[in-house]
Structures are given as C-alpha cells and as structure tokens.
Amino acid sequence: MIGRADIKPHRLGPVSRMTMLLQISVVFLVIGLFYLLVDISHRYSILQNGFRENAVWSIYQLDRESRKFLEALHRLAEDHDLSPASTRAAVTRYDIVYSRIKTVEQGRFDINVRADTDIAKGVMAIKALILENQPLFDQLSTGTRVPDESLARAKRNLDGLLCLTEELLTYTNNAASVYRSDTRADLSSLEMRSAVLIGLLVVCVGCLVYSLRRQLKSMQEAGTRLEAMADRLNAAYLDAEAGNRAKSQFMATMGHEVRTPLNAILGTAELLQLATLPPSIASGVGTIRRSGEALLEIINEVLDFAKIEHGNLVTETRAVDVKEVAAAAMEMIRGRAVENGNEVTLDIDPTFSGENVMTDPTRLRQVLLNLMSNAAKFTSDGVITLRLYDTKGPGGSAIRFDVRDTGIGIDPANLGRLFQPFTQGDASISRRFGGTGLGLAICKQVVERMGGRIGAESRPGEGSTFWFEIPRIACSENAGATENDLMEDGEVMSAPVPKLNVLLVEDNKINQEVATGLLRHLGQTVTIAADGLQAVSQVQAQSFDLILMDMQMPVLDGIEAAKRIRALGGRCATVPIVAMTANASDHDRQLCEDAGMDDFRSKPVSLSQLQELICSATEAQAVLPVPRIEEGDFQQRSEELVSVLGKHDFIDLLRHFFSDADGLVAELSNAIARGDFGAADRLLHSLRGAATSVCLQQLADQVQAMRERGPSDQGVSQLRDELAARRQRLAA
Amino acid sequence: MLRKSSPLLAWAGLFLFFLFSVSEAFGLDRPTGDVILTVTGNVSQTNANGRAEFDLAMLEKLKGRTATMQTPWTEGQSQFSGPLLREILAAVGATGQTLKIRALNDYVAYVPYSDGIELQTILATHLNGSPMSVRDKGPLFLIYPFDLDPSLYNEKYFSRSVWQISEIEVR
Incomplete structure (x- = not known):
C-alpha cells in the first residue's frame, strides 16, 4: 500500500547543493564588494583630507x-x-x-x-x-x-635660470598629464571591477532566488505526497483496526460459546465425583475434570490476553497480606508440582512483612500461579522455591518474588523473547509441553500495570528464576478483610447450610441440570425459570430466598429481569439476586450492580461457591471464616453438644466420625498412591470439615497443616496415629 | 573724590581727551618704518594720498591673535601671530563687500568682506615667533582660523590664503 518510492532517503539533492554553492559565491562576492567599498572610501578620504597643491x-x-x-x-x-x-x-x-x-x-x-x-x-x-x-x-x-x-x-x-624653469615646467606638465591619465585609468578599472562584482552578485542572487523557488516547489510536492501517504496510512490503520475489533468480538463470542459447554462438562464431572463411583470410573471423571479445568485455564488465558491487548485490563487496589496470597497460590500449585515429583518450598525472608500492601490480590495471584505452574511444568524431580523479600525497585522500596526451579532451563538467547506473546523458549517446547505461550506476556502486562517489573534468569540444564517486583505501597487499614477473599473453596464446606427456596434463572438445559443437581445436593428447594420474563412472573407467584440469575437469556436478559424484579417492591426489592455469567468482565460487574443485583459469580460456579452464596443470602450466621476453637473452647463446646444431643448420641456421632475418617484416610492413601492430589486434597478437606463439626479442633488443624504441606504417605501415617490416639482417648 | 581733585589734573585730562579726538579726526598715524601694507578703496581713515599705509609697528599695535595650526604650506604645527583683519579694517574705517588682496608677485585673491569681520582671520606677521621675511612667504600672510573651525580646511579657503601680501583694496 505504501510504495518504496514514496520515501526518499535523506541526502543532499542537486538543488540544495546548487543553493549551497550559490550561497558561498554570494558570501565571497559580498566580501569583494566590501573590500572595493573600503578602497573607494580610502581614496575618497585621501581626496578629502590631503590637500594637494597644483x-x-x-x-x-x-x-x-x-x-x-x-x-x-x-x-x-x-x-x-x-x-x-x-x-x-x-x-x-x-x-x-x-x-x-x-x-x-x-x-x-x-x-x-x-x-x-x-x-x-x-x-x-x-x-x-x-x-x-x-x-x-x-x-x-x-x-x-x-x-x-x-x-x-x-x-x-x-x-640659464629661465631655461631650467621652462624645461621643468614642460616636464612637470607632461608628468601631470601622465598622472591624470593614470588616475583616470585607475578609476575606470575600479569602476569596471565594481561593475563586474555587482553583475556577478546580481547573477548569484538571481540563481539563488530560482533555486529557492525550485526547492519550495519540491517541498510543496513532498508535503502533498506526505499528506497522501498519511491518508493511505490512516485508511490502512482503520482497516486494521476494524479487523482487530472483529477479531476481539470473535474472541469474546468464542470464549462465551466455549465456556458454556465447558461449564456443563465441569459441573457434571463435579456432580459425578460426589456420587460413589467404582474407582476406574472415578479416576476417569477426575481426568475429565482436570482436563476441563486445564482447558478453562487456557481459554481464560487467551481471553485475558485479548482483554490486555485491547487495553481493558483493570486492576483494583486494596490492602492485601502478600504472604497469605503467596501461601495460597503455593498450595494451589502444590498438587501439580508433586505430580511431577517436585518439592515445593515457600521461603519468606525473616525480615519480610507482607501485611497491608496495597495491590490487586487477584492479579498478584494470577501472576504467581502462572510463574509457579510454569516452574512445575518444566521441572521434574526437582525443587521449586518461591522466595519473598524486600528490595529496592526503580521507584522506591518494592516486594520481590523469586520463583526458582531446578528444571530444564532456558537458553539465554531465548530469554528476551519469553515475555513476548505467542512465544515459547523454542518451537520444540510447545510440542513437548503445550501451552498457549501467552502466560508470560500476560504476566508482564499485569506486573507493569501494577507498577512493577518482571524478568528472568536462567541457565540451560540448571534451572530458571523468574522474578517480579511490585512497589510496596503501605496502607493504614488492616488487611484483615482480604482473608475472606482469599478463602479457598473448601474452607466453607463444614459450615451448616440453611435450607432455602432458590429460583434458578437459566436458559441452558444442561446448566439447569447441573445447577439444580448442585443445589439439591446442598439440600435446597429449586425452582427453574428459563428466561427473565418467567423469572419475573415466578417471583410474583411465590416468595424466594435467593435468585441465581444468568445474564444472557432469550426474551429478557438477566439485567433487565433484575431491574423488573427490584421494581416490584416489597420482598422482591430485597431478595438477594446473584448474577452468574460466562462473561466475567468488569463492565458486566458494573452493569449487574447498577441493575440492583447483590453479587456476581463468573461461571462455572462450583458447589462451594453455591454454598457460600446460600450462607451469605440468609445472613444467618458468620460463615467465613470457620471460627477457630482453642482446646479450652473445644471442651466448652463439646459439653454444649453433649447437653443438646445427649452423651450417647454425641459418642455415636464421634464413632460415626471415626469410621468415616478411617474410610477417608484409606481413600486418601489410595489417592496419593494414584498421584491424584486433587482428590487427596478434597478428602483432607472433608476430613477437616467433619473434624471441626465434631469439635476435634486439633485434628482439624493437623489436617489443614497437611493440606498446606501437600499430602504425603508420611502425613497419612501420622494422621492414622493421631486418629488411633484420639479413639483410644475416647474409649478410655 | 572729584571735588577734591586738583584743577591741574582736570586740565591734563581735558588735554588728553582733546589730543585723542584730534588724532582720530585726522586719521591714522603716519608709518615711521618701511610700509608693508597699503589699504585702498572704500576707506575713511587714510594717512597718504587717500590710502592707508602701515608699517610693522603700526600693525603690531592693533589687537591680534596667536594661533597654532597645520597648513598645507608649512611642515607640522606652526604658530602664526598678527593683527586681526577686522582690526585693520576698523582702523581704516573700511566699508564694502569684497577685499581684493594683492601679493608682491601680483597674485590677486578676492576675499569676501565678511571673512574679515566674522572670522578670526589674521594678517600673520610672525611665524613661530619670528618675523616673516619675503623668502618665508612674508611679510604678511592671510591666515584663516583653521584651528577653530576645521571645516575651513579646504581649497576654497586655501586659495584665499594669500601670502606675501602688499595691498588690500576694499570694494
């Protein structure tokens, strides 16, 4: 579109060379004229001042x-x-x-x-x-x-005097004539020289004017050419922009289209896992679920990158305990790392204080997870260390995160390309390990958006260190609030779930089934509305404790439905409405808020999230976090339980718990042997929840500690010992 | 004071007054030395046949001027002194428009009368303190005040600067 001929190399053209030559000539001529003038003025002053007798x-x-x-x-x-x-x-x-x-x-x-x-x-x-x-x-x-x-x-x-004087007179007269003619010749030569100089000057100035005119003309032409080129560029840019917009639109649509069936797959798999299945099928379901989660992760990554490319990356800032975010991220990655036979360690500098740092916890976790999952992916039978310490960044004090692994490493020549999108260490990497190649590019964008920087060092065969820094911005508020946000799925499991009348507004049949299954599992009464209009009429027909609202629906979408329900007044004005959508953008969040909805969940919504929603909808009791009960309190509480249930029933309950726990530990052992750490974690989770509800707080803490370290055979045997000891104490 | 003055002193004063009046009425003194300048033409005060004749002593008695200047006819700075032309003209009671100045060699220059009255023009008798002989362009040399007014330093005034002056005719 833009021809090579349009761009001329910057070089002294013949026109400007000529101008330069002319300019030099003019300078010389002016100097010559100046000397002539000085000469004339000198002659004149001689004539003026030196009086001469005739x-x-x-x-x-x-x-x-x-x-x-x-x-x-x-x-x-x-x-x-x-x-x-x-x-x-x-x-x-x-x-x-x-x-x-x-x-x-x-x-x-x-x-x-x-x-x-x-x-x-x-x-x-x-x-x-x-x-x-x-x-x-x-x-x-x-x-x-x-x-x-x-x-x-x-x-x-x-x-003889007269002869002499006469002779002298004649001679002098002749000499005077000669002198006069000489002077005249001198004068005429002076005149000639001036005329020549002035003539040359006039010629030079004429040429200069001509060449300037030519230059002006060529400049005008160049200007016109540039303008035309700018127009063409603009058109090209608009074309590209339109193409890009179309691409983004396509990506968003595709993301939605892909996430909806995936939602169904994952939900179904989760439901299947809750049922008692033969081990062979159970492992298959696990694989489906893990693969689905991986696929979801990739889709999220791609969509995230599309968002970043469009400049739509929004970060929030609030008080965060960085240590806790790091520990949580580490736990999430532990399962995958252990699968590859890796040891995972969190190394926090003794002097490091991670509390009350103003940052975006979601994005921070995203980056940490990405770097650590990379480390886990490219390392086997090694060590992955996450190190946190204070450092000095370009803009003041900063928090540094080093993710070090002992994996395959990266050729230094490829290090620079790592943070560019669609790039992996080398082509063979993508064949061996897969991945979108977008992760690090996203990390880079996110870290830079947070005001930090990111980098990597590596030695092939010895391992890599990926690091990033974020500026340390202290805040005066307590970071306690963040604990709720960081709470992982399982931590609410053991809380009692109230029975509610739930209205599920969802157009997709499979999603309806999944959500209904999950909610029934939680003991909820579920009513289904296939679109917004149905929902509005349902709400008018009967009273609900909670409405789960899909956003994109035929007939009437979620936003509009929520508005109408709110407009009904009475109970409908206050009933909790939670938006559920695959389009998890900040803009959507804002729309939901504006429509009067109370909360927002991006799909797929897990069981635990549903449970949490139900709990918070009733506002009945403090759901999060699970209150910690000291040994002393445990005594008090178990006494309370005994008084409510009767000693016999309480002991039955404990017996029940121990027999369940035996089963869970056996399953756990199997899961570890299979290498299914996700399942192991869930087992531990249930165990911990059960332990908490029967007031065995010490045991619950031990289970939690094991979850944090990562399940291991050694941990299982310790757990067995502990359970045996507890059982003996009960028998005694 | 006057009342006390003696009659003799009063008489002496009256005599002196008379003497001056008479000498003025009878014109110029007669020259005692060689006549070096003769003024003719429209003159009211004469001392010989309708002409006014001056010797060096008479000229030296008149109010004069001494000035140091550069001229085209002398080397470096020269000091000229002599009576002011206007004093000579006053002494002879001259009236007219032009002064025809004649030199010993019969060179003649016509000088505007105003040059003698308005400018500090002198008839130099002395050059660097010595009387000027004919050989040194004497005895009289019409010198314009080149020192007071540099704009006079040009051919127009050079041609009027007559040397070896012998006669001035007032016309």
Missing part, C-alpha cells in the same frame, strides 16, 4: 617669478639703474623666487615631485643657482654698494 601651477609661478626677477636684475646689471627702488625691487624679486623654490621643494603636490627624479633634479639645479647668488642679494638688501662686475657676473650666471 604642481604645474607652482612651477609655472616659479618660472614666472624667475622671469620677473631676471628683468629686475637686468635693470641693475645692464641698465646700471642702481637706484634704491630698483635695487629693492630686484631684492624683493629675488626673495620671491627664493620663497617659490622653497614652496616647490617643501609643498605637497598632486603629483609626487620629489619621487620623480627628473623633476627633483631640475628643482635642485634651480635651487643651487638661486642659493649661489644669495650673498649678493643679501648685500644689496642692506643697501651696500655692489661692484658692477659682481652684478654682471650674477646676470650671466642667472641667465
């Missing part, structure tokens, strides 16, 4: 005065007129000639008479002649009588 005129005067002087002398010497007047006249004339020769000698002239040797020689000769006769005229001026022969000698002597 040499020809001066020498002419000398010649003239010499003539007059000789006439006066003639009267003395030839006519013998020695009267004082004639004598005086002669002396005066001599003095004038004398002053004239001095003027010629000293004066400043238009032509340099002293430099011209011929003129200088003539002047010298005249001067010598004048000076030679000085004593005579000195004598005459004092009035002394001078002998006639002296006068006659002087007359003869000075007769």
Whole structure:
C-alpha cells in the first residue's frame, strides 16, 4: 500500500547543493564588494583630507617669478639703474623666487615631485643657482654698494635660470598629464571591477532566488505526497483496526460459546465425583475434570490476553497480606508440582512483612500461579522455591518474588523473547509441553500495570528464576478483610447450610441440570425459570430466598429481569439476586450492580461457591471464616453438644466420625498412591470439615497443616496415629 | 573724590581727551618704518594720498591673535601671530563687500568682506615667533582660523590664503 518510492532517503539533492554553492559565491562576492567599498572610501578620504597643491601651477609661478626677477636684475646689471627702488625691487624679486623654490621643494603636490627624479633634479639645479647668488642679494638688501662686475657676473650666471624653469615646467606638465591619465585609468578599472562584482552578485542572487523557488516547489510536492501517504496510512490503520475489533468480538463470542459447554462438562464431572463411583470410573471423571479445568485455564488465558491487548485490563487496589496470597497460590500449585515429583518450598525472608500492601490480590495471584505452574511444568524431580523479600525497585522500596526451579532451563538467547506473546523458549517446547505461550506476556502486562517489573534468569540444564517486583505501597487499614477473599473453596464446606427456596434463572438445559443437581445436593428447594420474563412472573407467584440469575437469556436478559424484579417492591426489592455469567468482565460487574443485583459469580460456579452464596443470602450466621476453637473452647463446646444431643448420641456421632475418617484416610492413601492430589486434597478437606463439626479442633488443624504441606504417605501415617490416639482417648 | 581733585589734573585730562579726538579726526598715524601694507578703496581713515599705509609697528599695535595650526604650506604645527583683519579694517574705517588682496608677485585673491569681520582671520606677521621675511612667504600672510573651525580646511579657503601680501583694496 505504501510504495518504496514514496520515501526518499535523506541526502543532499542537486538543488540544495546548487543553493549551497550559490550561497558561498554570494558570501565571497559580498566580501569583494566590501573590500572595493573600503578602497573607494580610502581614496575618497585621501581626496578629502590631503590637500594637494597644483604642481604645474607652482612651477609655472616659479618660472614666472624667475622671469620677473631676471628683468629686475637686468635693470641693475645692464641698465646700471642702481637706484634704491630698483635695487629693492630686484631684492624683493629675488626673495620671491627664493620663497617659490622653497614652496616647490617643501609643498605637497598632486603629483609626487620629489619621487620623480627628473623633476627633483631640475628643482635642485634651480635651487643651487638661486642659493649661489644669495650673498649678493643679501648685500644689496642692506643697501651696500655692489661692484658692477659682481652684478654682471650674477646676470650671466642667472641667465640659464629661465631655461631650467621652462624645461621643468614642460616636464612637470607632461608628468601631470601622465598622472591624470593614470588616475583616470585607475578609476575606470575600479569602476569596471565594481561593475563586474555587482553583475556577478546580481547573477548569484538571481540563481539563488530560482533555486529557492525550485526547492519550495519540491517541498510543496513532498508535503502533498506526505499528506497522501498519511491518508493511505490512516485508511490502512482503520482497516486494521476494524479487523482487530472483529477479531476481539470473535474472541469474546468464542470464549462465551466455549465456556458454556465447558461449564456443563465441569459441573457434571463435579456432580459425578460426589456420587460413589467404582474407582476406574472415578479416576476417569477426575481426568475429565482436570482436563476441563486445564482447558478453562487456557481459554481464560487467551481471553485475558485479548482483554490486555485491547487495553481493558483493570486492576483494583486494596490492602492485601502478600504472604497469605503467596501461601495460597503455593498450595494451589502444590498438587501439580508433586505430580511431577517436585518439592515445593515457600521461603519468606525473616525480615519480610507482607501485611497491608496495597495491590490487586487477584492479579498478584494470577501472576504467581502462572510463574509457579510454569516452574512445575518444566521441572521434574526437582525443587521449586518461591522466595519473598524486600528490595529496592526503580521507584522506591518494592516486594520481590523469586520463583526458582531446578528444571530444564532456558537458553539465554531465548530469554528476551519469553515475555513476548505467542512465544515459547523454542518451537520444540510447545510440542513437548503445550501451552498457549501467552502466560508470560500476560504476566508482564499485569506486573507493569501494577507498577512493577518482571524478568528472568536462567541457565540451560540448571534451572530458571523468574522474578517480579511490585512497589510496596503501605496502607493504614488492616488487611484483615482480604482473608475472606482469599478463602479457598473448601474452607466453607463444614459450615451448616440453611435450607432455602432458590429460583434458578437459566436458559441452558444442561446448566439447569447441573445447577439444580448442585443445589439439591446442598439440600435446597429449586425452582427453574428459563428466561427473565418467567423469572419475573415466578417471583410474583411465590416468595424466594435467593435468585441465581444468568445474564444472557432469550426474551429478557438477566439485567433487565433484575431491574423488573427490584421494581416490584416489597420482598422482591430485597431478595438477594446473584448474577452468574460466562462473561466475567468488569463492565458486566458494573452493569449487574447498577441493575440492583447483590453479587456476581463468573461461571462455572462450583458447589462451594453455591454454598457460600446460600450462607451469605440468609445472613444467618458468620460463615467465613470457620471460627477457630482453642482446646479450652473445644471442651466448652463439646459439653454444649453433649447437653443438646445427649452423651450417647454425641459418642455415636464421634464413632460415626471415626469410621468415616478411617474410610477417608484409606481413600486418601489410595489417592496419593494414584498421584491424584486433587482428590487427596478434597478428602483432607472433608476430613477437616467433619473434624471441626465434631469439635476435634486439633485434628482439624493437623489436617489443614497437611493440606498446606501437600499430602504425603508420611502425613497419612501420622494422621492414622493421631486418629488411633484420639479413639483410644475416647474409649478410655 | 572729584571735588577734591586738583584743577591741574582736570586740565591734563581735558588735554588728553582733546589730543585723542584730534588724532582720530585726522586719521591714522603716519608709518615711521618701511610700509608693508597699503589699504585702498572704500576707506575713511587714510594717512597718504587717500590710502592707508602701515608699517610693522603700526600693525603690531592693533589687537591680534596667536594661533597654532597645520597648513598645507608649512611642515607640522606652526604658530602664526598678527593683527586681526577686522582690526585693520576698523582702523581704516573700511566699508564694502569684497577685499581684493594683492601679493608682491601680483597674485590677486578676492576675499569676501565678511571673512574679515566674522572670522578670526589674521594678517600673520610672525611665524613661530619670528618675523616673516619675503623668502618665508612674508611679510604678511592671510591666515584663516583653521584651528577653530576645521571645516575651513579646504581649497576654497586655501586659495584665499594669500601670502606675501602688499595691498588690500576694499570694494
């Protein structure tokens, strides 16, 4: 779409080269003109300041005065007129000639008479002649009588004076003519030079103007081209954007479409597991459930990434106990890690305090789970360590999470690509281990969104360390509230479930069946509405304690139905409505809240979640967490139970518990032998719930500790010992 | 003071006043030395045949000016001194528009009368403290105040700067 020809390489074109050349020429010409101007001004100042006598005129005067002087002398010497007047006249004339020769000698002239040797020689000769006769005229001026022969000698002597002055006059006149013509030539050459320079300057400026015009034109053309290119780019961008939007829409739709049947599969599998099944089928159901969960995880990952790519990743911030989040995440991963024969350890720095950190617990757990599940995936018979410590990040103090494994490691060359989407260490990895290759890209986005950073170090064959940091933002509030959020499924199991009248609004038949099955299992009375409209009429017909509302339904969707129900008033205005949807976006959450719904669950909803919902709907008793009973309290409570049930019934209850527990431990042992740690955990969970309800708190704690460590044969034998000891104490 | 003054002193004063009035009424003194300057034309004060003649002593008695300046005809800075032209014109009671100034060699320059009245023009008698002989462009040299007004330093005034002056005709 964008041709290569459109983008010209940035190089000095011929036009700009010419302009540069012209500019240089103009500079030189201006310098030349400047020198010319200086020359002219210099000449002018010489003309102005240096006054020059006219040499020809001066020498002419000398010649003239010499003539007059000789006439006066003639009267003395030839006519013998020695009267004082004639004598005086002669002396005066001599003095004038004398002053004239001095003027010629000293004066400043238009032509340099002293430099011209011929003129200088003539002047010298005249001067010598004048000076030679000085004593005579000195004598005459004092009035002394001078002998006639002296006068006659002087007359003869000075007769040659006129020849000399005439010759000098002629010569000087010629020299002056030459000088004048030279000056004229000089002037005309100056004029010529100025004319040439100015002509060149005009040519240069003309060329400059021309080349500038050309440049301007080419710039305009380039501008037009750029504009056209921008238009094309914009169009291309819009096309791409439209394609991307379509893709995102498709992803969302697909996600929904895939999650709905998956929901059904997982729910059915969970129901099947609750029934008593032959071991061979039970393990098959387990596999279905695990595979379904893995598939769900992948779908979630892909959808998450799509969301991130669209900039729709929303994080919340609240007070969180980081240690607890880390421990919970670790427990969730333990089962998978142990399957691969890995040891999992949580290494928390003694000085580390994880309480009251402002962050998003869901996202934090997501990242931790992803990094640790990667570690578990790529490590077998090794050690996976999650280390928590304080560090110094770029923006201040930070919390650092190191997930270290002793797995296959990654080639350093591939480390950089890891955090890019759709990339795995190398192509063979995806064949061997599977996965979307989106996990780390999502982690990177999430961590950066939380203001932190993420990285990895690795040595092939020795293992890898994936780390991330989030800024430590302390808060003043107590992080206690988070405990509820972090509570895992099983922890509410043992609480007694109230019997409620539940309205299930769901259009999908299978989902109806699953949800109904789960709710019946929990002892609930279930009424089904296939769409929002039915739901509204059902609510009007009878009173419900809880409404579970699907969001996307034909006829009337969940949001609208909720609004209408709320609008009915009375009991309907307050009945708890919980939204259930496969579209688990923040926007949907907001919509539900706005419609007056009380809670929101993304599908598939597990049994425990249903149980929790039922408990919270009644608000009957504190459901979460299970109150901890100390040994002392246990005494008090068991006494209470005995008084309510009667000692006999209580002991029966305990016996029942122990026989159940024996069965559970046996199953547990089997599960461990099979490597089905999920099942093992569930068994432990039930055991703990049962133990709590029969007030065996110590035993419950021990079971919980075992869950946290991960089930093992050693743990099972310890549990057996403990149960045996308890039984003996009961018998005693 | 006047009342106490003696009759003799009063008479002496009256005589002196008379003497001055007479000398003024009869015109200029007569030159005692060589005549170096003759003023002719429109002059009211004369001392010889309708002309006013001056010797060096008479000129030196008039109010003058000494100035150091550069001229095209002398080397470096030269000191000229002599009577102001306007003093000479006043002494001869001259009236007119032009001064025709003649040199010993019969060179003639026409100088506007105003040049003599408005400018501090002098007829220099001394160059660097010595009297100027004919050989040194003496005895009189019309010097414009080049030192006071540099704008005078040009050919127009150079041509009016007559040396070896012998006569001034007031027209």
